[in-house]
Amino acid sequence: MLYVIAYILSLLPFRILFAVSDVLAWLACDVVRYRRSAVRGNLESSFPEKSCEEIRKIEKRFYRFLCDYFMETLKLASMSEKKMRRHLKVENIEEINDAVEKGQSVTLYLGHYCNWEWVSSLPLHISSAARCAQIYHPLENKAFDRLLYKLRTRFDANNIPMSEIMQRLVRWKKEGVPTVTGYIADQAPGLNIHLFLDFLNHETGVYTGPERISKFLGAKAVYAHMSRPKRGYYTLRFIPVSGNVKKDKMFETSREYFRLLEENIREAPQYWLWSHRRWKRPRSMFNAFHGDKAEEMLSHL
Template structure:
């Protein structure tokens, strides 16, 4: 019975998403404007988290400057929602006009040489539209890591939308095995890593300074990149105007196998901070990114043989 209800919900969600995605961008952005008023003035969606993140990340800015960033963030975030809905049916011509890439010549050269590439991205701009990269390349298989949803039907729905443009989704828990298998097949790949999320306590192996915060960071992408010697590339995303983005590929390191531990991760976050400071309103400030502190970590956890363990007598925290 539960499975039947989930399937019905999936069918309704698919149909609704498909129908709304058929609307022209003018109608979708009008919908976004209404959504902005609801989220910023009525619901005040995650206002406390957003304001706390902004004030602690930019202590040098005045309240008026921060309020302006907050308003622009809500506008962009609502645009991001309708733009992601549009991904269901957007044409190749439309998305290539609205999501452009620069620096692809170097990417093509590296792929032609048989080198695989790891592209670090963040929750900046419209990261879902980055899945249109296959339209811009002639070599290599474009892949992206993702967290499968517990609901198999909705997981299927989101996976379908993300793979429409030719990118291949790799479940996070299978990432290294699948990437190694693809490498053995002899075809170079380009893998997108969004690595600015907050790690679970047992995945914290490194801390760094990021936007004036002592920040725990994910290091899994670095381990994969170093293990497979992928070229380290940063995808610098800018919003050109409403509904138009550009991603500039910057080759940071070609030899990653010999990088020091956490060096790649630190370089990535330095690049990310520059991108955010340039255009702060298109970053995902609604995520409670700094909810885990080093003090709490040190009080509850310890490293044993390089792995995180809960200290004896301590209760697990989330």
């Protein structure tokens, strides 16, 4: 039923969905004040050089984009292949296809930036020689989990729970099938952290799992750079991170990914997920939790 409702709503033209989005953005920002303290705090600490007026402008634009994001994601339920290709322009896809045609797997690094849900349409552009997959965390609400699963697999991407990713990739590797796997790697990890780095003016603990998996696969790594030329339209281009992660020094790929992500965010800050409490586990918490073992866990750096 939830999917049927989403499908019916998705049939509405973008102009109507965006009109609803404008109302929701006003409600979220000025009435309900949805996570507003977290949004403002994240912006102020990430951009100390910006004035209060500049921070407020980014904040309002963020809420408008966040509501647009929900409407655009809803639109996935009924968007045709032709319309998706028109609204998401994919450049230099040869960066991916050249690798998979040679039998090499590709790690696609993404962030919570622009509409990352639309990247699930990449199978429309990628060689049939590859298996396309994306990693996700199942939601506690089973109905919404099934809804998102349907939306994310509309264009034949494999939606794989994080707990099953290694099992699936190992199987495909044994079968000789190259994979193109997307990782949204800018989430806040738990306290079993192996790497801290500088990101948006914060000492930031980061996930290193995507790099470790890439080393196992001997994968090529690329960053999915997204921009939003106008409302409802995106451009995606691929920036090389590593030709073969297996040959790189440990965590070199992760550092380069976060450098590219920060550059992307600074181009248009309103399109990153500022409502997420990204820095809720600082280095001080990591040190307090692990005590004398903290330095040992980071001793490989």
